[in-house]
Amino acid sequence: xxxxxxxxxxxxxxxxxxxxxxxxxxxxxxxxxxxxxxxxxxxxxxxxxxxxxxxxxxxxxxxxxxxxxxxxxxxxxxxxxxxxxxxxxxxxxxxxxxxxxxxxxxxxxxxxxxxxxxxxxxxxxxxxxxxxxxxxxxxxxxxxxxxxxxxxxxxxxx
Numbered sequence: 001x002x003x004x005x006x007x008x009x010x011x012x013x014x015x016x017x018x019x020x021x022x023x024x025x026x027x028x029x030x031x032x033x034x035x036x037x038x039x040x041x042x043x044x045x046x047x048x049x050x051x052x053x054x055x056x057x058x059x060x061x062x063x064x065x066x067x068x069x070x071x072x073x074x075x076x077x078x079x080x081x082x083x084x085x086x087x088x089x090x091x092x093x094x095x096x097x098x099x100x101x102x103x104x105x106x107x108x109x110x111x112x113x114x115x116x117x118x119x120x121x122x123x124x125x126x127x128x129x130x131x132x133x134x135x136x137x138x139x140x141x142x143x144x145x146x147x148x149x150x151x152x153x154x155x156x157x158x
Contacts, residue, residue, distance in 0.1 A: 009027065012029075013029050013030050014027050014028070014029050015027065015028055015029070015030055017037055017040075019038075019039055019040035019045055020038040020039060021038075021039045021040065021045040021046050022040065022042070022044065022045040024040055024042075024045070026040040026041075026042075062144075066121055066146075069119075069121070069146050070119065070121075073119035073148055074119070076148075077116075077117060078116075078117045078118060078119035078148055079114075079116045079117070079118055079119065080118075080119050080120065081102060081114075081118050081119070081120050082120065083096070083099070083102070083120045083121060083122040083123060084096050084101045084102060084104065084122065086123045086124075086125065088101060088104070090104040090108050095124070095125035095126075095127070096122060096123065096124050096125065097124050097125065097126050098122070098124060098145065099120055099122040099124070099145040099146075099147030099149055100147075100149065101122070102118060102120055102122070102149055103149070103151060106151065113151040114151060115151070117148060117149070117150040118148070118149045118150065119147070119148050119149075120147060120149070121144050121145070121146050121147075122144065122145045122146075122147060123142070123143075123144055123145075124142065124143060124144075124145050125141060125142045126141050126142070127141055128141075129141060
């Protein structure tokens with residue numbers, strides 16, 4: 001199977017490459033000059049290294065994980081912002097369903113969009129599949145979306 005050469009993808013630095021491990025074609029976005037990808041990253045091709053690491057002897061608390069994420073993204077240049085309220089009055093939903101709703105003011109009220117990359121831990125509720133709760137093991141409609149976000153500054157010409 002050949003992947004389509006889509007002009008928008010190539011203009012935005014997405015490249016069609018051949019995996020040195022399995023020979024399959026895949027797309028990768030080149031972020032830095034001379035950056036190379038020799039593997040497609042699929043589990044079937046090269047496995048996942050983190051699966052071979054030993055289990056931790058102690059569990060991290062949700063507060064520990066939240067702190068570690070905030071430290072990581074702050075050091076990477078993201079501005080930590082407060083999430084939107086879980087009950088929102090914008091758009092077509094009653095509850096926040098994505099961390100992307102941090103941009104609601106820019107979208108719905110034509111407010112200035114934030115130019116700096118943002119980080120937030122956004123509580124979300126998705127009720128489209130509420131009837132599945134209790135019928136599928138481990139299924140939930142609410143969670144915390146730990147998300148780095150950045151408003152696209154590139155014009156999109158498709």
